Every structure is written in structure tokens, then in C-alpha cells.
Amino acid sequence: xxxxxxxxxxxxxxxxxxxAELALGLAQSAAFVLGREARSESRRATxxxxxxxxxxxxxxxxxxxxxxxxxGVDVLEAGVIPTPAAAYLVADTGADFGVMVSAxxxxxxxxxxxxxxxxxxxLPDDTEDQIEAAMAKPLAGNTGREVxxxxxxxxxxxxxxxxxxxxxxxxxxxxxxxxxxxxHGAAAGISPDVFRxxxxxxxxxxxxxxxxxxxxxxxxxxxxxxxxxxxENGADLGIAHDGDADRCLAVDAAxxxxxxxxxxxxxxxxxxxxxxxxxxxxxxxxMSNLGLxxxxxxxxIDVVETGVGDRYVLERLNADxxxxxxxxxxxVIMSEYATTGDGILTGLHIxxxxxxxxxxxxxxxxxxxxxxxxxxxxxxxxxTKVAGDEVLQQAVVQAELALAGNGRVLLRPSGxxxxxxxxxxxxxxxxxxxxxxDLAAVVKERLAI
Numbered sequence: 001x002x003x004x005x006x007x008x009x010x011x012x013x014x015x016x017x018x019x020a021e022l023a024l025g026l027a028q029s030a031a032f033v034l035g036r037e038a039r040s041e042s043r044r045a046t047x048x049x050x051x052x053x054x055x056x057x058x059x060x061x062x063x064x065x066x067x068x069x070x071x072g073v074d075v076l077e078a079g080v081i082p083t084p085a086a087a088y089l090v091a092d093t094g095a096d097f098g099v100m101v102s103a104x105x106x107x108x109x110x111x112x113x114x115x116x117x118x119x120x121x122x123l124p125d126d127t128e129d130q131i132e133a134a135m136a137k138p139l140a141g142n143t144g145r146e147v148x149x150x151x152x153x154x155x156x157x158x159x160x161x162x163x164x165x166x167x168x169x170x171x172x173x174x175x176x177x178x179x180x181x182x183x184h185g186a187a188a189g190i191s192p193d194v195f196r197x198x199x200x201x202x203x204x205x206x207x208x209x210x211x212x213x214x215x216x217x218x219x220x221x222x223x224x225x226x227x228x229x230x231x232e233n234g235a236d237l238g239i240a241h242d243g244d245a246d247r248c249l250a251v252d253a254a255x256x257x258x259x260x261x262x263x264x265x266x267x268x269x270x271x272x273x274x275x276x277x278x279x280x281x282x283x284x285x286x287m288s289n290l291g292l293x294x295x296x297x298x299x300x301i302d303v304v305e306t307g308v309g310d311r312y313v314l315e316r317l318n319a320d321x322x323x324x325x326x327x328x329x330x331x332v333i334m335s336e337y338a339t340t341g342d343g344i345l346t347g348l349h350i351x352x353x354x355x356x357x358x359x360x361x362x363x364x365x366x367x368x369x370x371x372x373x374x375x376x377x378x379x380x381x382x383x384t385k386v387a388g389d390e391v392l393q394q395a396v397v398q399a400e401l402a403l404a405g406n407g408r409v410l411l412r413p414s415g416x417x418x419x420x421x422x423x424x425x426x427x428x429x430x431x432x433x434x435x436x437x438d439l440a441a442v443v444k445e446r447l448a449i
Contacts, residue, residue: 004135005128007309009114011103014056018111020063027067027099029134030115033127034097035073037118048093048116048153050078050086051101052186052244055211056111061101064113068099069148071139078156080209082186082245084342085160087120091339092159102186105221105242108214120339121318122311157190164194164345167337171352174199177235178351179251181226182207183219185243191344198348203233215242220249220330220343227255236354237361239347240330246310247330248343250350252361260330261292263350265368267332268301268324270353276323276336277301283316283325285309290408290425295368308412310341371407372429374436376422381447383413383420395442399424399435407432409439418449 004010010026012018035045049065051057057080065075073096078089083100090098096118103110115123115131123131142148178200182188188207195202205225206218218225220240230238230251238251250258258266264282271277281302284292288305296303304322306312310331317325317335326332331341338345354361386392392411399409407426414421422440426432 004132005125007311008104009100009112011106011110011112013109014054014060014111018056018060018113020059023060023063023113024067025135026113026131027064028071028139029131030097030099031068031071031073032134032139033130034115034117035071038096044148045073045096046076046093047073048076048078048086048089048095048098049101050081050089050098050156052103052214053080053184053188053209053211054103054108054111054214054243057101060111060113064099064101065150069150070142071148072142072146073148075148075150076153076156077150078153080186080189081156081160082190082342082344083114084246084338084340084345085156085190087116087340088160088163088338089120089153089156090116090118091120092163100244102244104244104246105215105219108212108216116339122314122340161190161194161197163337164348165197167345168198168348168352171355172199173351173355176237176351176354177201177203177233179203179205179226179229179233179235179238180207180347181205181218181220181229181238181240182245183215183241183243184209184213185215185219185241185245187241187245187344191241191245191347194344194348195351198351200351203229203235205229219243220247223249223251223257227251227257231255237351239350241343241347242330245343246341248332248346248350249330250347250361252365254362256362258361258365260326260328260332261289262365262368262370263330263332263346264288264324264326265292265295266353266364267334267346267349268296269299269367270356271324272299272301278321278323281322283313283322285313285327286410286412287423288328289373290371291369299367314340371425371427372432373423373425374429374432376436376440378420378422378440378443380418380449381420381443382449383418383447385447386411386413386420389446392442392446395439399439402431402435409435411439411443420447
């Protein structure tokens with residue numbers, strides 16, 4: 001049996017992989033591991049529990065709350081709120097930990113369970129391993145006054161809304177017409193209110209969650225409806241969230257997509273100019289576009305690279321005290337205000353920069369030239385031999401020579417499958433595609449299983 005926790009908690013098909021029994025056991029084990037500090041202080045641990053609106057979240061969140069209470073943890077039940085809201089509220093209330101029931105951008109049939117440590121931080125791998133190990137051991141039952149209480153967290157949304165508005169530091173969005181796509185997800189109940197309270201004129205789509213339609217043809221992975229709404233309404237910009245609202249992608253007034261790399265470029269330049277970019281450094285993953293790195297270099301901003309995954313970006317931000325990082329997919333982390341990616345926060349600050357500078361989103365995004373990026377997945381190969389195959393490494397060297405410093409090559413073994421991902425960036429898409437195809441052929445020949 002493989003490791004239960006993946007790159008972002010436990011995730012799978014609700015009712016098959018993620019069952020009520022699993023949720024109950026995970027919660028009891030998490031109470032044992034994450035409640036140690038409270039027990040050492042002879043007090044009862046407290047946990048915030050939240051979910052996105054998919055229908056399976058109702059029984060999974062109920063099982064989580066039951067497991068925690070049975071293990072002696074007091075539960076603040078926050079209901080349907082974004083993942084970054086749950087993380088913020090763990091820190092804001094001083095809770096010992098938090099639980100978010102969500103499968104993010106996945107289809108409605110999936111669901112997941114992820115934990116936040118004290119302060120709203122994601123768990124390190126070793127803590128997840130401790131929780132998994134605890135599930136194999138019998139846990140002592142609680143009775144009488146040792147049993148935890150489950151209470152409704154009545155002002156959860158209001159606390160988070162006030163926090164988000166406070167990050168704007170007085171900047172108003174009056175005069176901006178924004179289209180919001182809430183992905184029929186957790187953003188639907190709060191993102192429109194935040195933008196309206198900040199002064200924006202709004203058109204909202206994807207804001208009618210019914211438990212089954214989350215991410216269904218809308219949101220950050222399906223941008224066509226947002227682009228159409230921006231053009232139809234003559235809006236200044238569009239903002240797309242995913243199901244749990246930890247991502248943000250944007251669309252300019254002409255319908256052009258502004259991805260996570262471009263958003264990071266805009267925010268990094270703004271924060272650097274205002275003295276708010278710690279160490280004048282941006283944290284990005286190895287998959288971020290070369291154009292981002294060149295744009296930062298041209299403006300005297302350092303870029304630190306991590307592996308793919310927002311958890312690795314977060315680890316570097318926390319380790320070195322940096323203030324901005326993220327991924328091309330739209331996970332953008334502003335560590336002064338959040339402990340995880342926050343799509344609503346990101347969208348607010350894109351709009352705020354438009355107001356602050358008087359520039360359109362297209363003008364702001366022009367700070368970065370996007371290099372054509374081609375990704376080829378080569379399946380059925382031994383991903384462990386990438387670094388050791390001399391013929392393959394020589395092929396990479398030849399591809400880099402062909403780019404003459406005007407592009408880059410990346411071979412990335414999958415972490416879970418017999419797949420090697422070949423990524424090539426070049427000034428022209430034809431060259432990028434040709435080099436990627438040629439390298440993919442070498443990978444397939446040399447690493448065939």
C-alpha cells in the first residue's frame with residue numbers, strides 16, 4: 001500500500017477512496033498528533049473544520065468533526081469557506097489545527113481532506129506520516145467531560161472578509177468593472193461580497209453551487225466562459241477561482257489570459273517598488289516560464305526556484321522569510337497576509353495595482369514576455385534513470401546549444417508514474433515543439449521499460 005497522503009492531503013473518489021470511515025479515523029489520528037501541545041499544557045485542543053460545497057463534503061466534514069470530538073477536540077465548524085479562509089482562521093483564532101474538506105479543482109465526484117497546523121501552516125511530510133502511522137494503532141476513547149464539543153463558527157466569513165479588505169491598505173476599486181468566476185465553489189459565498197465592499201462594479205458567473213457543479217466547465221481550469229463574459233460586458237478584467245479558491249487566473253479587457261507567472265511578475269514589480277518584496281526576491285517553481293525569470297532579472301529582482309507544487313514554494317517562503325511566491329497554475333502566496341495560496345487575495349491585489357498605477361491589466365502584464373512552452377509526457381519509461389543516462393544528457397546539451405541561450409530545456413520525472421515530462425521553451429513555438437519531440441524520442445528509446 002502506498003502513502004496515504006499525496007502532495008496536498010488525502011484525495012480521491014468520495015465514497016470509495018475517501019469514505020466516512022477514513023475521515024473518522026484520520027480525524028482521530030490527527031487529534032492525537034496535532035493535539036499534543038494542548039495535552040502537554042493540560043488543556044483541550046481546538047480545531048477549525050471547513051469544506052467546499054461539493055455534496056460529499058457534507059458527510060465527510062461531519063465524520064471529521066465526529067472523529068475530532070470523540071478524541072476530545074473542540075470543533076469550530078466553519079461550513080463552506082475557501083481553503084485560504086480556513087488557514088487564516090486557524091491562525092486568527094489561535095486554534096491548534098484545522099481541517100479542510102476539498103478536492104480543489106478536481107471534479108465534483110472527488111473529495112479530499114487536508115490539515116493545517118497551528119498558525120494555519122501546511123503540514124510537513126513527517127507530521128503527515130505520524131498521522132498515518134497513528135491510524136494503525138488503537139486510540140483511547142473519551143467519555144463524559146473528556147469529549148469535545150462541536151460549535152458553529154458563526155462569524156467565520158466576516159472575519160475573513162475584514163482581513164482581506166484590510167490588506168488593501170486603503171486602496172479602493174471604484175470605477176473598475178470586474179467579472180468574477182467563482183467555479184460554483186467555495187468562493188461563491190464571499191468573493192463577490194469582498195470585491196463589492198472594495199468598490200468594484202461586478203458581473204459574477206459560476207456562483208450557483210448545488211453540490212454537483214463545482215468546477216464544471218467554469219473556474220480557473222475553464223477560462224472560456226470568463227473570457228466571453230469580460231468581452232460581452234466590456235469589463236476591465238476577469239478573475240477566475242478554482243473550487244476551493246486557493247488559485248487565481250485573470251483575463252484582461254481584450255480576453256487575453258494572464259496566468260500565474262504573469263500575475264507574479266505584476267505583483268513582484270509592485271511590491272519591489274513599494275519596498276514590500278522581502279529580500280527583493282520572488283519564489284517560483286522550475287516550471288515557471290523563462291520570461292518571468294528574464295523580466296525579474298531586468299528589474300533587479302532575484303528568483304529562487306523550487307520543485308513543482310505550492311507546498312515547496314511555501315516551504316521556501318517560510319524558511320527564508322520571503323514575501324511572494326507561486327506557480328504558473330495560479331497558486332500565488334503573499335506571505336505577509338496568508339499562509340497558503342489565496343485566489344481572492346490575489347485577485348484583489350491585481351485590481352488594486354490597476355487602480356494604484358492607472359494602467360490596464362494588459363499594460364501591467366506587458367512587463368513579461370511569455371516564451372512559448374511545449375510539454376511532452378513520455379509514458380512507459382523508467383523515470384529513475386533520467387540523470388544517469390549519458391546519451392540522454394548529451395541530447396539535452398545539444399538542445400540547449402540549439403537554443404543559444406534563448407530558451408531552456410527541462411526533463412522532469414513524474415513523482416508517481418512511469419512518466420518523464422519533457423519541457424522546452426524557445427523564442428518560437430516551432431523550434432520548441434521540434435526540440436521537445438526530438439528529446440521525447442530519445443527518452444522513449446533510452447528509458448523504455
